Amino acid sequence: xxxxxxxxxxxxxxxxxxxxxxxxxxxxxxxxxxxxxxxxxxxxxxxxxxxxxxxxxxxxxxxxxxxxxxxxxxxxxxxxxxxxxxxxxxxxxxxxxxxxxxxxxxxxxxxxxxxxxxxxxxxxxxxxxxxxxxxxxxxxxxxxxxxxxxxxxxxxxxxxxxxxxxxxxxxxxxxxxxxxxxxxxxxxxxxxxxxxxxxxxxxxxxxxxxxxxxxxxxxxxxxxxxxxxxxxxxxxxxxxxxxxxxxxxxxxxxxxxxxxxxxxxxxxxxxxxxxxxxxxxxxxxxxxxxxxxxxxxxxxxxxxxxxxxxxxxxxxxxxxxxxxxxxxxxxxxxxxxxxxxxxxxxxxxxxxxxxxxxxxxxxxxxxxxxxxxxx
Numbered sequence: 001x002x003x004x005x006x007x008x009x010x011x012x013x014x015x016x017x018x019x020x021x022x023x024x025x026x027x028x029x030x031x032x033x034x035x036x037x038x039x040x041x042x043x044x045x046x047x048x049x050x051x052x053x054x055x056x057x058x059x060x061x062x063x064x065x066x067x068x069x070x071x072x073x074x075x076x077x078x079x080x081x082x083x084x085x086x087x088x089x090x091x092x093x094x095x096x097x098x099x100x101x102x103x104x105x106x107x108x109x110x111x112x113x114x115x116x117x118x119x120x121x122x123x124x125x126x127x128x129x130x131x132x133x134x135x136x137x138x139x140x141x142x143x144x145x146x147x148x149x150x151x152x153x154x155x156x157x158x159x160x161x162x163x164x165x166x167x168x169x170x171x172x173x174x175x176x177x178x179x180x181x182x183x184x185x186x187x188x189x190x191x192x193x194x195x196x197x198x199x200x201x202x203x204x205x206x207x208x209x210x211x212x213x214x215x216x217x218x219x220x221x222x223x224x225x226x227x228x229x230x231x232x233x234x235x236x237x238x239x240x241x242x243x244x245x246x247x248x249x250x251x252x253x254x255x256x257x258x259x260x261x262x263x264x265x266x267x268x269x270x271x272x273x274x275x276x277x278x279x280x281x282x283x284x285x286x287x288x289x290x291x292x293x294x295x296x297x298x299x300x301x302x303x304x305x306x307x308x309x310x311x312x313x314x315x316x317x318x319x320x321x322x323x324x325x326x327x328x329x330x331x332x333x334x335x336x337x338x339x340x341x342x343x344x345x346x347x348x349x350x351x352x353x354x355x356x357x358x359x360x361x362x363x364x365x366x367x368x369x370x371x372x373x374x375x
Contacts, residue, residue, distance in 0.1 A: 003300075009068050012053070016072050019048065020079035028080040028209075032354055035202055037211030039119070039161045042086055046116020050076075051090055055099065060114040066244075066306035070251035074299060077255025078262070081358035082209040084252045089157035089210075092245040094120030094166045097237050098188060101229040108225075109164055109188060121162030121213075123153055124365065125238035125245070134368055136184055136234070138169035138217060145224045147171070149187070149195070149217040159213030160200045165189045167215070168238055171231050184234025187226050195220030206354075206361035243316035246369070247305035250322035253330035253362045254298035260330075260337040260355040261291045267341050267350075284340055291333040298326035320369075327366035330359035 005013070023044060031038055045051065054069040055061025069091065077084030095113040098120075102110060112118040126136050138151035153167055171183040189196065201212040229237055265288060268279035278284045301322035308315035334356035338345035345352050 005071070008064065009071055012064065012068055012072055013075055015048065016050075016075035019045070020076060024076075024079045024083060028083075029348075029351070029354070031080070031209040032082065033208075033348075035200075035204065035208045037086070037158070037161050037209055038083075041083060042090075042119060042161075043116070045076075045083075045087065050087060051095070051116030052114045054091065055095075055114050059099075060111045065310040066247075067303055067310050070248065070302045070306045073248060073251040074255040074258065074302070077252045078259035080209070081252060081256050081259075081355070081362075082207045084255055085207050085210040085361075086158055088245070088248045088252055089122055090116070090120045092248045093122035093125070093157065093241065094164065096244055097166065097186060097241045098228060100240070101186070101233065101237050102188070103229075113164070118163040119158055119161060120164050120166060121156050121158035121211075122166040123156045124368070125242040126168050127235065127238060127242075136168055136170045138167055139172060140169040140185060140187065141172045143221060147187070147222055147224070147227070149189070149220040149222060151217055153215040153217075155201065156213050156215055158211045159198055159215060160211035162211070163191050165191070165196075165215060166228070167217075168234050171234075182235055183232055184238075185231045186228040186234050186237050187222060188228055189220070189222055189226060193220055193222065204361075206357035206359070208357075242369075243319055244309060245319075246323040247302045247309075247315070247319040249362060249365065250298060250305070250319070250326035251302040253323070253326035253359065254295060254302055256330045256355050256359050256362070257291065257295040257298055257326070257333040260334045260352055260359075261288070261295050263350070263352050263355070264288060264291065264337040264340045267344070278340070287336045287340060291336055294329035294333050298322070298329045301325055323366055323369065327359075327363045331356075331363045334359040 049062045050072060052061035053064040053072055054066045057063040073084055098110055109118060113120055124134060126134050137153060138149055140147040140149055167187050167189055169185055171185050195218045197216040199214045268284055269277050271278045305315045305318035305322050308318055337352040338356055341350055341352055344350050
């Protein structure tokens with residue numbers, strides 16, 4: 001088995017590292033403190049082809065596949081996990097289901113999503129019987145040739161600035177025969193529609209500049225052309241979307257772990273105690289070794305699941321494993337990073353406390369996923 005990156009993937013990593021150094025690291029702390037989503041940063045990522053990396057060139061993408069996309073996501077999240085979450089949401093929670101199931105709706109927006117000209121927002125894909133926010137909390141009532149949406153959708157990533165919202169709903173009404181699939185459906189809703197209110201989430205612990213928002217639908221009428229797939233397909237679309245999105249979130253966690261390791265190693269090489277750098281003390285060296293192994297394993301698990309999807313192989317179980325491991329690894333590695341930096345690790349002046357807060361956000365998603373029953 002060959003693990004080396006292709007020449008194209010090496011180039012992608014170089015481009016992302018340069019982008020993070022020039023565009024992201026200079027403002028990430030201010031964005032985190034202000035809980036501000038920087039749309040200009042996303043637009044610059046789109047101009048570099050980040051939003052379209054996994055998709056075929058014939059559809060406006062870059063043709064890099066998902067194995068290259070997770071490498072991009074790792075590098076980006078090592079600098080700013082909130083920006084990584086924004087890209088993950090746009091690509092895997094929104095563009096992915098529209099690309100796979102949007103033949104009956106959403107196609108007029110697909111190329112704009114792939115090219116990043118329109119920003120997509122979405123919450124974690126729900127499942128029947130799940131607890132909020134993993135439940136179908138919206139209702140869609142058929143109305144002529146369209147639907148009327150009512151209800152509240154919480155913790156929508158990118159919601160603060162998005163142009164398009166991918167939402168899941170229970171469709172009112174009864175089927176004509178026995179054994180009809182559950183009446184769940186997916187809709188792509190445009191910003192600014194009458195009856196849609198967007199309320200930004202504030203005072204969050206982690207991923208503070210990912211633009212999270214709560215959506216309230218109050219008799220929001222949409223056209224039938226905004227239906228993605230068909231009525232009765234919502235739960236299946238949610239399940240398949242989440243099966244893919246898990247490994248993207250694992251890549252994001254791997255990036256956090258890598259960022260925490262990089263910051264810890266730099267500090268441990270400079271900080272001296274008892275006449276030598278603390279990196280040479282056994283207790284710290286063991287922590288750094290553990291962090292390095294965890295970051296590398298997280299990356300490999302995410303890449304394996306993404307490679308499987310690229311090759312048309314089963315990826316749901318590898319994706320679930322990747323998230324389960326990487327979320328724990330990010331939480332453990334960032335906790336170690338705070339320990340290594342000691343009192344400095346507790347201060348906002350040093351980035352490891354932000355890594356720890358962002359890791360907790362990913363860890364909470366993993367916890368809800370396991371609680372609701374992943375698979």
